[in-house]
Amino acid sequence: MSGPTPPDDSKETPPKRPVRKRPLRKRPLRKGLLRKRRLGKGKRPVRKRVPRKPKEMPTAPWEGPVPSALGERFADGIEKTVVLGGQKLVVASLAIAPKIVAFLKDAHGFDYLVDVTAVHWPKRERQFDLVWILYSFSLNERVRLKVTVAEGEAAPSVVSLYSSADWLEREVYDMFGIEFENHPDLRRILMPDEWEGFPLRRDYGILQQDGDWVRENLKIESAQ
Amino acid sequence: MAATTLAPPPAAEDTFLDSNELVLNMGPQHPSTHGVLRVILKLDGERVLGADCVIGYLHRGVEKIAENRTYQQFAPYVDRMDYVAAVSNGLGYCMAVEKLLDVEIPPRAQAVRVILTEVNRIASHLLWLGTHALDIGAITPVFLCFREREEALKIFENYCGARLTTHAFRIGGLQYETYDRFEEDCLAFCDLMEEKVKEYHALLTGNRIWVKRTKGVGILNAEDCKNYGVTGPLLRAAGVEWDLRKAQPYSGYDKYDFDVPTAESGDTFDRYIVRMQEMGQSCRIIRQAVGAIPEGPIKGKVGKVIKPPPGEAYVSIEAPKGELGYYVVSDGSLNPYRVRVRPPSFVNLGALDKMCRGTLVADVVAIIGTIDIVLGEVDR
């Protein structure tokens, strides 16, 4: 600004910061850091949660030539063929799984192995779900084949049917420790060769692993 | 001094090699392995006898992280897999959880999702084109591609604040409304791209050296593609007209009119042409979608706490690199029990050995480029 400002103006300008009307602290400082803070006893009503019945994914029977052919051929091995949430699912026993895959590929044109993966359920007797996802270009259909595998049990490899199973099965082996019979080159793929344990098992302790690593490499205790 | 402390090199008879063969370790630090891919090549002179991929240098245990996060918390992590096409990753994951929840996505959200995913597809292809050309020795296209990619990233930035790992979508729909000039920006981007694709064609397609370096290199025919589970532009370049956006439309792709570009021989040049055409088709989709974004809510009926019923779902989308699948298993708790990602790069890379055999060292680099891998997705 140029020139002196008239004194009245400066008086009328409002203060830049609003005056705080209440004191900064409502409560006095607690003495002693370890003292427990009291919550108002019984002041807040405890909301009782009524456990809702969990929803379920909609299932429907799967009808068509594929499930009927499957049922005909592998009558005893197939547990169920359903449409779960709009997706086709075959649950079968481990022994006939490669035969089902081969049958689906040869007889129904499921010529593309989308994925091989597993899920670990440590509380179950047969701990692993092994899942194959197959796709047929001609039918434009996707089918999920699920079997259970017990700890230490070897699963059959489908590399001879689909080359893509090579890496996918290696990954399942790497992450879950499920061995595949007749796999040409079953090594770890993502983890280093000397790694111990199988990271994607539910009981694999990541905190334990972190602690070990920090102790070994940084010579201190982990803060995790 | 240093020389004496080294172990003596192995005698020739102790190695598994013939006296004419050579093992060349390519990567994980190598200018053109697109990150930390390591390929162990067995060579006879310059001819490749076999290629063994060593992966996992970027393994972060994304699938393990999912077990300890809630459904929403895990969503940003998927962006870090294929960080070049983060929007596609997010779309796939959101759709998988939505499938578990069985919710309806409002049409407005679906349209915006399609637009952003297609913009991202172009951005991903641009990055591929630049680096692929760089691998083959053309050092200029990469700068031109990054110039255009910048415009795509600006759209993301304006939409959600992030440029690379966007986390643009939420389970159930969208978090944000589109910004004011969203439509204009998208259309301007389409105009720009349609113009610039011609420029890339002028720079590369007619270039004799480019054609020589890519024609007949790394051929993977349709049969092999299916056998190796190879999807995306590689499959289409082999002549299979298969695109999940057409085969099993999701997120309202059936409303848009677009072609699935294919080629015949399945070599590196064909994949280049297919991806170039895909950029044009993406522009077509964006134009249609921008013109008809419906009014309405942007989020479906999803609560703040996401707790899907016990069950499982496999949902896959057509990511820029191929079929990107999410297999999500729920046990009814707040955290996903298991999230399995079916990464296109990982599966496509499995065919590297098949494609490389009998080619020359220079072709290996071209083939790695043409597969279009992102190591964040291969290693997860």
Place this chain on the structure above:
Amino acid sequence: MEELLANPYVGPLVLTVAIILVFPLIVGYMVLAERKVLADLQVRLGPMRVGPYGVLQPLADALKLLLKEDIIPARADKWIFWLAPVLSVFTGLTALAVLPLSDRLYVADVNIGILFILAMSSIGALGLILGGWSANSKYSLMGSLRAAAQMVSYEVPLGFATVTAIMCAGTLSMQGVIDSQFERGVWGAFDNYGLMLIPTVLFIIAGTAETNRAPFDLPEAESELVAGFHTEYSGFRWSLFFLAEYAAIVVISALCVTLFFGGWLRPFPNVELLEIPFNTVFPAGLCLLIAFGCLKGVGKQVVPGFRFLMAAIAAAFLGAAGLFVLPLTNELVIGLFWFAFKLGVMVYLFIWYRGTFPRFRYDQLMDVGWKWLIPISMAGLVLNGAVQLLARG
């Protein structure tokens, strides 16, 4: 003093020392020019930080290279590892000796000048081969093997193209070649009713391959072989290879300019009418233009030192313009100007290639060399010989 100047060894010796001292600096600025031109092709700016518009970048680069750790790999063959860059630089710089920079500026006018240059460039290839071999690294080895094969293959068409030009000129002396072009009143490239364009184009292609420049940069293909034959070199040794590469570019470009584009002659050297526009107006105008550009740039600089530097550069170019205007000094520098100008165009061509072409593959490179360039160069030789014989007697 007079006696000293009359001594036939003094002049060449002074020039030799000057070349050895100045050439690294010239190479530094060639690198800067390459980076700037490439940047222009690639929609970016290039070096902008060290000095105004990055003009001091070469000095910073040189300092960095000299201060870097000199690493010799543990299992390398130390003596050969040491020898290889020296050999490369030695041959590169020696070849400069017979280049006629202008009508009076040259170290030696040897009567076998062209053969000398070809010999030096062949020995220079040994530097690459030894360097790649001694490093005991697979990438280096493959790079050096590629270098060996490439040099051997592309020396043949290069040689044939050179022979065609020599046949036209009738002498092996570099000055003699230029004199003959003056006498015949036409540049070598357009001689023999334009038939000499065949060896000219072949020479440029083979010369690009001979200097390992894109699209023939296979020995150091960075996307395949990391850095090829010099993968294991660092710091000063690496910069020696760099120096040798640019020396080779200068030599090949100079040879091309001398054989086919009239060396230090101005365009249309026999047309008296063009004396003033080509020898005074064009160089002076070019210098004025650059000076004007620098002056405009002064205002944009923020750092006072940079302003001063820009002004100094502008003043230098103004001074150069003055040199071209004065008849006495004009006569001294005009040959050098035209030689440098043509050399610059050639070097620009090399950079342009690098910015636009993808790289050949090894087998394709051999195909191009043996199946196309060599037969065409032989045909060109025969054709030009026949025309020479029939048309000129």
